[in-house]
Amino acid sequence: SMNMGTAGNMTMDHAHMPSGRATPIASLQAPQTAAHIRHFRLTARAVKLNIGGKMIEAWTYNGTAPGPTLRVRQGDSVEVKLTNTLPEGVTIHWHGVAVPNIADGVAGVTQNAVKQGETYTYRFIANDPGTYWYHSHQQSNEQVKRGLFGMLIVDPKQPSQHDDVDAGLVFHDWGQARNDHPTVIKARPGDWVRLRLLNTDNDQHQATLIGAPFTISALDGHNLNGPQSLHEVLLPIGSGQRYDLRFRMPAQGAVRLVETGKTGEISSGLSALIGDGAAPNALSTPHPAQFDFTDYGQPRSNAITSNAHFDNENTMTLGSYPGFFNGSFGSVYTINGKAFPDIPPIVVKEGQLVKIRIVNETSTTHPIHLHGHTFAVLTHNGKPLTGSPVYLDTINLHDGDSYEIGFRANNPGLWMDHCHNLSHAAQGMDMMVVYP
Ligand code: C2O
Ligand code: CU
Structure with a gap:
């Protein structure tokens, strides 16, 4: 549970409807x-x-x-x-x-x-x-x-690309029960295929495609500008995140989506076979690279960048300590040293350009999800992005990572901002972004 039972205002003023992009x-x-x-x-x-x-x-x-x-x-x-x-x-x-x-x-x-x-x-x-x-x-x-x-x-109202095959694939861990048969997706030679990958689990899944070069067409639903072709690059898919992959079916043979470990060895988990015929069973590269969205695609000028003037700047430092939460002993996950519901909210005014610096001071991964808004990623470990602008709703912070994100406060309300490792969220790592 997000343990929100007592924190929220249950009698919200329905007359105060948001005036942002999401119109009632x-x-x-x-x-x-x-x-x-x-x-x-x-x-x-x-x-x-x-x-x-x-x-x-x-x-x-x-x-x-x-x-x-x-x-x-x-x-x-x-x-x-x-x-x-x-x-x-x-x-x-x-x-x-x-x-x-x-x-x-x-x-x-x-x-x-x-x-x-x-x-x-x-x-x-x-x-x-x-x-x-x-x-x-x-x-x-x-x-x-x-x-x-x-x-x-x-x-999209005006589609800019045509996909012959469009399939969703969900990484979901059912515990003891697991499906060892690959999902089979029909496709013909030459077809353009879009795979929409979603991770519903608490932990990151790492996956790649073998048998065809591919592009990452979108992250969290937002198109990337001028995405380059990738070959067997490992995709670190954080909890809650979506990756849209796009590729063209080869003249013969099938393509395979596989889950991999850190060094590219194929692990059990979600796998999919796209098309007919033989598909490679292993990666052809011995040391596959990890996908890095901070240096992918082509720059574009209309993004919110780190040079913009921000009206409102905040920091979220992610931490943890051993202690009691909700009566049981374990890890307490904190933001700025406190656990939910004691974390002071980020207060924004409608129209402001807001910056949040998120710093992971723990040794575990935290996928941080902001409700109600899409944010631009400004910097990673102090360095501005060099490729396409990247807009996300969930950002996956590995051990020691820091990111700056920016968004326009255009959707009034009370919004959660929390770790999408939902077990961390249940142990304290949730806060609010509020419009007064
Ligand atoms: Cu996908 Cu607050 O959650
Ligand atoms: Cu977390």
Whole structure:
């Protein structure tokens, strides 16, 4: 749980709707707009799933895990009715989407958890194209693990690229049960293939593609500018992050997506076979490089850069100490020396350009996720980015990393900013970004 039960203001002023890019649906019904309204129904329910021959009791949206992929077009109004049949309360958080605060799905902050037999309706406009996902934000360390997640894809209004094959692949650890059969994806020679990779787990997954060169077309749903072709480069996919890979099917043979260890050895875990025929079983490079987004693609001038004038500057120092949290002894994960709910919030005013310097002083990885906003990565370990601008909603800090990120405060509300290793989040590493 995010343990937010007592911290949030449960009686939020509904009249104070956000005025940022995520417009409440009411204003869409003005006669001059002709946007589509897309209705979805998601029912949280328990089912038995067969994972690699083992039956597990999963908690799902609509009986599958991942839940149904919701696919809409940029500009669509999205309305999702969530009904809960589970014995515990659930919500839906739209990870990476700049929704109005009331639709953010954080139990105890923007809504109460939806109890058994209850229904809650989420409404937002899908303004930004890309690969997103949704998951419960009540007891999330338990509920995401048990299966309460799915993908949300927003297709661009004006597509600039054509994909013949478009497939989502989710890294999700079911514990003891594992599927050793690769996911098979149909593709013909010459087809353009887009793979949307999502990591729902607490720990990083490392993966690469063998059998064809590829580009990273988007990170966290946001296109990269002029991405170069990569060959067997290892992709460090942090918890909550999405990587869109794009490649062309070779004239013959199949392509394989594999998980790898640190040095490129193929490990068990998610694997996918794309196309027919033989696919390589190992990497051809002995010491594969690690993907580094700070030096990838072509620079572009319209980004928020480290030279911009910031109205509001903050630091988040990530730490940990052994101690008691919620009555049990273990690691307490801290921001600026304190654990949730004692971490002072970052206070921003609408319109400000905000900078946050995040420093990892622990020896573990922390994927830090900001709700309701997309941020530009400004620097890594003091060095400005040299390639494409990079916009993310979740940034993966390894041991000793420091990053500066910048964003425009354009979506008023109470927003969580937390580690997406949800077990760290359950042990203190959560704070708020608030608009007064
Ligand atoms: Cu994907 Cu606050 O979560
Ligand atoms: Cu963490």
